[in-house]
Amino acid sequence: MSGTWSFTRGLLRNPLGALGLGLTLLIVLGGLLAPLIAPYDPLRQDILARLAGPSAQHWLGTDQFGRDVLSRILHGIRASLFVAGLSVILALLVGGFLGVSAAYYGGLYDRLVMRVMDVFLAFPIILLAIGIIAMLGPNQANTALAIGIVYTPIFARLVRGPALVLRESEYVQAAQALGASTARVIARHLLPNLASVILVQSTLSLSTAILVEASLSFLGLGTQPPTPSLGLMLSEGRAYLTISPWTSVFSGLAILLASLGFNLLGDVLRDTLDPRLKGR
Amino acid sequence: MWIFVFRRFLVAVPTLLLISVLVFAVIQLQPGGFLENMLEDPRVSRETVERIRRQYLLDQPVWVQYLNWLSGVVRGDFGYSFLNNRPVSELIWERLGWTVFLAVLTIFATWVIAIPLGIYTALRRHGLGATLANFIGYFGLATPDFLVALLLIFAVLSAGGTSVGGLFSPQYIDAPWSWAKFVDMLGHLWIPLIVIGLDGTASIMRQMRANMLDVLSQDYVRTARSKGLAERVVLWKHAVRNAINPLISIAGLSLPNLISSTIIASIVLNLPTIGPFLYDSLLNKDQYVVMALLMMSAVLLMVGNLLADVALAWADPRIRYE
Numbered sequence A: 001m002s003g004t005w006s007f008t009r010g011l012l013r014n015p016l017g018a019l020g021l022g023l024t025l026l027i028v029l030g031g032l033l034a035p036l037i038a039p040y041d042p043l044r045q046d047i048l049a050r051l052a053g054p055s056a057q058h059w060l061g062t063d064q065f066g067r068d069v070l071s072r073i074l075h076g077i078r079a080s081l082f083v084a085g086l087s088v089i090l091a092l093l094v095g096g097f098l099g100v101s102a103a104y105y106g107g108l109y110d111r112l113v114m115r116v117m118d119v120f121l122a123f124p125i126i127l128l129a130i131g132i133i134a135m136l137g138p139n140q141a142n143t144a145l146a147i148g149i150v151y152t153p154i155f156a157r158l159v160r161g162p163a164l165v166l167r168e169s170e171y172v173q174a175a176q177a178l179g180a181s182t183a184r185v186i187a188r189h190l191l192p193n194l195a196s197v198i199l200v201q202s203t204l205s206l207s208t209a210i211l212v213e214a215s216l217s218f219l220g221l222g223t224q225p226p227t228p229s230l231g232l233m234l235s236e237g238r239a240y241l242t243i244s245p246w247t248s249v250f251s252g253l254a255i256l257l258a259s260l261g262f263n264l265l266g267d268v269l270r271d272t273l274d275p276r277l278k279g280r
Numbered sequence B: 001m002w003i004f005v006f007r008r009f010l011v012a013v014p015t016l017l018l019i020s021v022l023v024f025a026v027i028q029l030q031p032g033g034f035l036e037n038m039l040e041d042p043r044v045s046r047e048t049v050e051r052i053r054r055q056y057l058l059d060q061p062v063w064v065q066y067l068n069w070l071s072g073v074v075r076g077d078f079g080y081s082f083l084n085n086r087p088v089s090e091l092i093w094e095r096l097g098w099t100v101f102l103a104v105l106t107i108f109a110t111w112v113i114a115i116p117l118g119i120y121t122a123l124r125r126h127g128l129g130a131t132l133a134n135f136i137g138y139f140g141l142a143t144p145d146f147l148v149a150l151l152l153i154f155a156v157l158s159a160g161g162t163s164v165g166g167l168f169s170p171q172y173i174d175a176p177w178s179w180a181k182f183v184d185m186l187g188h189l190w191i192p193l194i195v196i197g198l199d200g201t202a203s204i205m206r207q208m209r210a211n212m213l214d215v216l217s218q219d220y221v222r223t224a225r226s227k228g229l230a231e232r233v234v235l236w237k238h239a240v241r242n243a244i245n246p247l248i249s250i251a252g253l254s255l256p257n258l259i260s261s262t263i264i265a266s267i268v269l270n271l272p273t274i275g276p277f278l279y280d281s282l283l284n285k286d287q288y289v290v291m292a293l294l295m296m297s298a299v300l301l302m303v304g305n306l307l308a309d310v311a312l313a314w315a316d317p318r319i320r321y322e
Helices: A002-013 A015-032 A069-105 A107-121 A125-136 A140-167 A170-177 A182-218 A230-240 A246-273 B002-029 B034-038 B046-055 B062-074 B088-123 B128-142 B145-158 B179-216 B219-226 B231-243 B245-254 B262-269 B274-284 B287-315
Strands: none
Touching (some): A002 A246, A069 A140, A107 B002, A182 A230, A182 B145, B088 B287, B145 B179, B145 B262, B179 B231, B179 B245, B245 B287, B262 B274
16 A cells, blocks of 8 residues: 555656646546536536526536536546547457467467457558448447457557566466466466556557547547537537637547546656656 | 568568458448448439449459459559549549648658757756647647647637638639749648647657657767767767667658548548548448558558668668668
8 A cells, every 4th residue: 555655656746747647537537427516417408598608607608509518528528538448448458368368379379469460550540440430330339349449459569578578587487387377377477567568558548549539529420419529519619619619619628638637647657667767 | 672672572462462351351341331322312223233233243252352353453443432433543543642742741840840859858858948848749649630620720710811721712722823822822731730740740759859868878878978079979970860760660650641640630621632532431331442542551551661661771770671
């Protein structure tokens, strides 16, 4: 426990780390507690108060149907975190499994898995995601699946390198010599040593997954209306940009802060966890 | 060197074949298709669709279709766009010019801005300017490009501008090239440049900074300093030359982004590039267009990697063609 505390303190001593952690907490709490803290129902329309600017009743103004922008943003963050989180977990599980097993078993299996991963990496992220969604049909679950598939090779590649080194390390060979099962070697000796790499990459991936989700929703391929979604709000607000920029600007700002928070946090985590960078 | 290029070319062929199978399989697995969707139109009879199907051999077994497509691709015939009723290669040619122009310009601008900034922020690590540049870099990475586009559009409209988006004002779109048209284009070009380039500039700047910091703490830099070389020489001949190498090797990966990075920016800004074309084709399941563009993307990646390797060997004498 004291280790966790000193780790957190180290994180907070870096101003960027403190900012990243703060933003991340703010976004995650805002998203999780959205149903409790949102001042209005995100779908409730108030036709008389359309496209209003920020006021005491509506802190961030209202959209073209008179819906409260703050409430919609909070629920939008929730949706965005759900999709981004799910996709990163999926990529982590599948990619992590493929990468570690490829490193562990080596040989033809390794070459085959990594070649397939390379083929996936040959396509730009957004292109592959759009392609998968065009195949599966646009909705939240498919967006998560698409982003997850796109990120899988990144995780597979990421863990394979260190796992190869670990496989040859003396303590892993000692464990094998003592007759530990493959599952035990992987779970007890490989995974704990890969934890920091995985943690850093997951945080950074969340940051970009939020952007990809927003882009897909912006194009109409992610979350479908009337469910609140940050990318969709930004896109819908486009038509009213000159009369009432609030919807677009604030939802765009929410995307930016969410992505920025995870990005800063991931970067500072990497600096803190990587002993080679200590004292820089 | 030519032997090296030739050998790389030979290795690329099976990989491309594998990718072509994958691309074809993915398209086949897609439920429905453009022709199926055509049937929803009451003016289109089943006979018409069947005739089109026969004409393009789509009634044949899958492997016949694949071989037919592949032999077409090798001969430069990418098939037919059902959505646009025109050959795919014609459609791509029309958009290729502007796509390459915008992409090359963006990549160039990105490097010219990002590399010096990366060096600067590494040298003045704790200075105000560097901290500021770093922070802007973080924002650059976290800002979605469509938000940048909207903010710029909003700013131009608020400042009294009327024609935002596109590459020309309406009166110049079909006009022949002239000095006035060129100036008009420059007035439009900066918005897409910022929108497409911001993200890349931020990430290259950060990588260059990290590489520089890495290199500056190396022994050979200390040795170079201690033998009394001018700081300028230490910096440019010893530090920068080594720090830039990793960037060259990943630069090749950015070539396929020629197609994809402009998708969203082009839709928002209404640019005549391949991006929106690909987007429409994907959504409408215009299979030959999608397959052609996906293959193009894969080929660009291979070419990009090859160019990067050649450039790296040129920049770094330690690396020889193996």
